[in-house]
Amino acid sequence: MSRLDPVFARSRAEGRAALIGYLPAGYPTVDGSAERLTAMIDSGCDIVEVGVPYSDPVMDGPTVQAAADLALRGGFRLRDLFRVVEQVSSAGGHAVVMTYWNPVHRYGVDRFARDLAAAGGLGVITPDLIPDEGADWIAAAAEHDLDRIFLVAPSSSTERIATTTAATTGFLYAAAVMGVTGARDRVGVAASGLVARARECTDLPIAVGLGVRSGDQAAEIAGFADAVVVGSAFVSRAGEVAKLRELAEELADGVRRPMVPSR
Amino acid sequence: MTSETHTDPGRDQHQHSEHDPEHGHFGPYGGRYLPEALIGAMDELAAVYEKARLDPEFIAEFTGLLRDYAGRPSLLTEAPRFAEHAGGARIFLKREDLNHTGSHKINNVLGQALLTKRMGKTRVIAETGAGQHGVATATACALMGLECVVYMGEVDTQRQALNVARMRLLGAEVIPVTTGSRTLKDAINEALRDWVANVDTTHYLLGTAAGAHPFPMMVRNFHKVIGQEARAQIVDQAGRLPDAVTACVGGGSNAIGMFHGFIDDPSVRLVGFEPGGRGSEPGEHGATLSEGSPGMLHGALSYLLQDEDGQTIEAYSISAGLDYPGVGPEHAWLKDTGRAEYRPVTDAEAMDAFQLLSRTEGIIPAIESAHALAGTLRLGRELGPDGLIVVCLSGRGDKDMDTAAKYFGFMES
The missing domain is CATH 3.40.50.1100 (Rossmann fold)
Incomplete structure (x- = not known):
């Protein structure tokens, strides 16, 4: 059982997809990020991804890189992550963390899991950790009741989808396109095929991310996935809380009108 | 550094403790x-x-391409006038600078x-x-x-x-x-x-013996020819195995190729020289093995220049080719097992050796390779007059004329 199960049970019961919003901790400031993540939840995000700013984010495009650079230049420390997660969780939000692996390795995998669980975090999305290298994380996540959210990509073989989904809990993260993060005009085609292939291996909820920026795109993905992840589009609107709320509301509306997939 | 290695919280939890280079x-x-x-x-x-x-x-x-296009085998050249500055030890240069395109x-x-x-x-x-x-x-x-x-x-x-x-x-x-x-x-x-x-x-087409599997093993194998040739040449030209082989280490590709020719010869010391830059403070050097700690960058776990939070610390070196905060994972293993040694060489020491080789042997080395030459001068003095060292001259220095001219003030009228 995952502590995220009720979130997906509710969205399924409502005949819609869940909305997952991303913002890096420390962007634009530590308290500012907690305030914004909480606003995103109030305005319709079912789950938030709290990003860990990192010096070498190879899966991220310019928008997230610039935000991470700003957070690090502003003095962000890893211990600040737990403060942000705690603030979001105590406001009633469901928070998972998205992090490159070296900061966790450096902090200590078990210590990180312990401190994240204590802050109320529910799981970790690991863009550069595959289950093959993740035995210590898999053990620590089980010990501290955290979800381990691994990724599959359009290039993943059927065999890799099977082994990755077997190691995953909470939900599976399907990368919609081959590429880095950043808003795009079109995201749907490769993603629907990947979700279909993943469904043959698992009953886990499947979230689709990378490139989504509008309510219409969210509606399209809601037609075949259990959750829609939006990152860069939130980051680029993080300057004004009102604009963040506006986007969250538009996306929350999108996931509530799932389009029937065209064949 | 050993004590830091053993207190690193992430290290001992890692699942792949078995040594299996063929699988990365x-x-x-x-x-x-x-x-x-x-x-x-x-x-x-x-x-x-x-x-x-x-x-x-x-x-x-x-x-066939290595022979007919790159110009292999590369020469092994003794450098007696240069070696006079190394306490009398004999020094041979493995001339990767003579390959087509000017480096290994x-x-x-x-x-x-x-x-x-x-x-x-x-x-x-x-x-x-x-x-x-x-x-x-x-x-x-x-x-x-x-x-x-x-x-x-x-x-x-x-x-x-x-x-x-x-x-x-x-x-x-x-x-x-x-x-x-x-x-x-x-x-x-x-x-x-x-x-x-x-x-x-x-x-x-990754250029060094770092990154995720299969790159470290594959790149090393493509460069093994350096050490294999050097071993046969030194036995032929000096009549015995060297006491040490040396190379510069940024990512570590020329060094790993050189070292592998001698790795099964326990009497031969393998010594890598890292960019010590302007000093040992963070951000002033690129001496990853000497000053870093285990961490991931660009796909592999190895030594890394990083801060307390696992953020990469930017490297510095006068040499653009050594200016890298990571290093190939096999070097990390060779360091921990003690089979190879790694030492920092400062910008100033490297530039002195750069000029010395030019003026004593008529060979202009790359500034990267000059780090190996500077370290070899020190090592030669330690070994004494009976010492025999083969150093990998990984590239030629034509590309460095702008940096050198500024450093030595050659552009001043």
Whole structure:
């Protein structure tokens, strides 16, 4: 059982997809990020991804890189992550963390899991950790009741989808396109095929991310996935809380009108 | 540094404690810390390489290119006037500077370009620091009719402008990288981002023995010829095995190729010299093995220059080719097991050796290689007059004239 199960049970019961919003901790400031993540939840995000700013984010495009650079230049420390997660969780939000692996390795995998669980975090999305290298994380996540959210990509073989989904809990993260993060005009085609292939291996909820920026795109993905992840589009609107709320509301509306997939 | 290694919280938890270099595990180091989107490409590369390395046709093609195109075997040249400054020890130079394109980089590039064709891919991307690997890659792509894109930190495009012109002449597109420290580390980040988006048509021709499996093992194997030739040549020319072989270490490709020729000779010390820059403070050097701690960068667990939170600390060196905060995982393993030693050499020591070799032997080394030469002078004094050292002269210094002229004030009228 995952502590995220009720979130997906509710969205399924409502005949819609869940909305997952991303913002890096420390962007634009530590308290500012907690305030914004909480606003995103109030305005319709079912789950938030709290990003860990990192010096070498190879899966991220310019928008997230610039935000991470700003957070690090502003003095962000890893211990600040737990403060942000705690603030979001105590406001009633469901928070998972998205992090490159070296900061966790450096902090200590078990210590990180312990401190994240204590802050109320529910799981970790690991863009550069595959289950093959993740035995210590898999053990620590089980010990501290955290979800381990691994990724599959359009290039993943059927065999890799099977082994990755077997190691995953909470939900599976399907990368919609081959590429880095950043808003795009079109995201749907490769993603629907990947979700279909993943469904043959698992009953886990499947979230689709990378490139989504509008309510219409969210509606399209809601037609075949259990959750829609939006990152860069939130980051680029993080300057004004009102604009963040506006986007969250538009996306929350999108996931509530799932389009029937065209064949 | 040993004490730091043992208190690192992440290290002992790592699952792959078994030593299995053929599958990318050098003791606890190596592995594949990469996005899932790239794992298929790594599997394909490993499979194609495994097949090719046993295929007589591939072996003949590769060794033929090394001989007829790159100009191998490279010479082993004794440097007696230079050695007078090393306490009388005999010093031999393994002349990788005489290879086509002017450095050892051509060995690996020819091997991977052949693999690119075997995979049916038509586009090659590469990173470069000093420009040596970029020039070598552009050369191999011109030879084999492959599209070539080279990512180079903006800082490096300025200090190595001549190599940028060479790459463009050879038909490559050079993209200046303006993120992060704008040097080699950031060029690799950009190349990885390109690769994720274009992996169907594109091979990432990584230039050093680092990164995710199979790169460290494969790149090392393409460079093994350096050490194999050197071993036969020194036995022939000096009548015995050397007391030590030496090389500079940035990512560590020339060093690992050199060391592997002697790794099974326990009497031969393997000594790598890292860029000590302007001092041992963070940000002032690139001495990853001497000053760093275990961490992941660009796909592998190895030693890394990082802060308390696991953020990469930017490296510094006068030499663009050594200006890298990571190092190949096999070097991390050789350090921990004690089979190889790694020591820092400062900018000033390297530049002294750069000028000394030029003036005593009429050979202008790359500033990268000058780090190995400076370390070898020190090592020679330790070994005394009976000492015998083979140093890998990994590249020639023509590309460094701008840096050298400024450093020595040759441009002043």
